[in-house]
Amino acid sequence: MQTATPSRTALRVAMRRAAHQLYDARPLVLDDPIAVPILGQTYAEELRRTPTRPDRPWSVALRAFMVARSRYAEDNLARAVAGGVTQYVLLGAGLDTFAHRNPWPHLHVFEVDHPATQEWKRELLGESGLPAPERHSYIPVDFETQTLAAQLDAAGFDAAAPTFFSWLGVVPYLTHAAFRASIGFISARPAGTGVTLDYSQPRSALPPLERLALDSLASRVQQAGEPFQLFFTPAEIAHELAAFRAIEDLGSAQINARYFTERADSLRLMGAAGRLLSAWVEAPAQSGLS
Ligand SMILES: C[S@@+](CC[C@H](N)C(=O)[O-])C[C@H]1O[C@@H](n2cnc3c(N)ncnc32)[C@H](O)[C@@H]1O
Secondary structure, three states, X not given: OOOOOOOHHHHHHHHHHHHHHHHOOOOOOOOOOOOOHHHOOOOHHHHHHOOOOOOOHXXXXXXXXXXXXXXXXXXXXXXXXXXXXXXXXXXXXXXXXHHHHOOOOOOEEEEEEOHHHHHHHHHHHHHHOOXXXXXXXXXXXXXXXXXXXXXXXXXXXXXXXOEEEEEOOOHHHOOHHHHHHHHHHHHOOOOOOEEEEEEEOOHHHXXXXXXXXXXXXXXXXXXXXXXXXXXXOHHHHHHHOOOOEEXXXXXXXHHXXXXXXXXXXXXXXXXXXXXXXXXXXXXXXXXXXX
């Protein structure tokens, strides 16, 4: 992404999470009472104009993917916390609001993001009047030029404690080297550490109609100054994550079955491009996974 400006894609994702609260049928897949207030007056009008139109199924499907990935990360975080994890690191946090909804008094939240995006988030939060979260630290990191280890260490992160990481909507924007550096850091954490991320399959792995949908999205993020540059097939990412155990890699059908059944609206995923993945340094004791 461009170094001097906050992420535009982070705003688009936050708009979709907010639109989910306002316009989608109940039950919500991601119940986030901060998703609308964090956007404040600055983006209120844009949010009112945010299309939720059922006649644009790929747009609905993109919103579904974005709320599902946050829900999936928070479901896995709950498992990690039940297994004793006391640190949660959001990599490329954008306008994620978990820190403001953290229900666990012993869980410290570290929000890592590109410096320009993080500064913009802090300004927005200041304008919104929302109270500052407790047990929370902001850590500016550019994954392309800085190491997670040094920046987290300076912020009081306990490298010896198992930690849960989320990395949502970030992997496709990275270089392969930056992805590997951060995955290497996570895989070197103690047993009980876990990560949830999403990734996109390459164009060549998709049928023609889905290639057009991916091309359209790729062109929009390119115009926003944040071009996609990293894609994996499931086999390729399994290879990248060889140091982890208990990898769960979900495609659209599995995500729909888990989060979008028996809905009164048409909110659901389409296509095969986007996938959700969780992996553990060692399977949490209570999970039954190995
Ligand atoms: C599509 S947004 C997703 C934000 C958030 N995870 C969410 O789900 O709402 C992409 C995020 O990745 C961050 N990002 C992209 N490239 C980065 C880099 N090189 N270093 C740090 N953060 C980066 C952006 O600042 C932005 O917050």
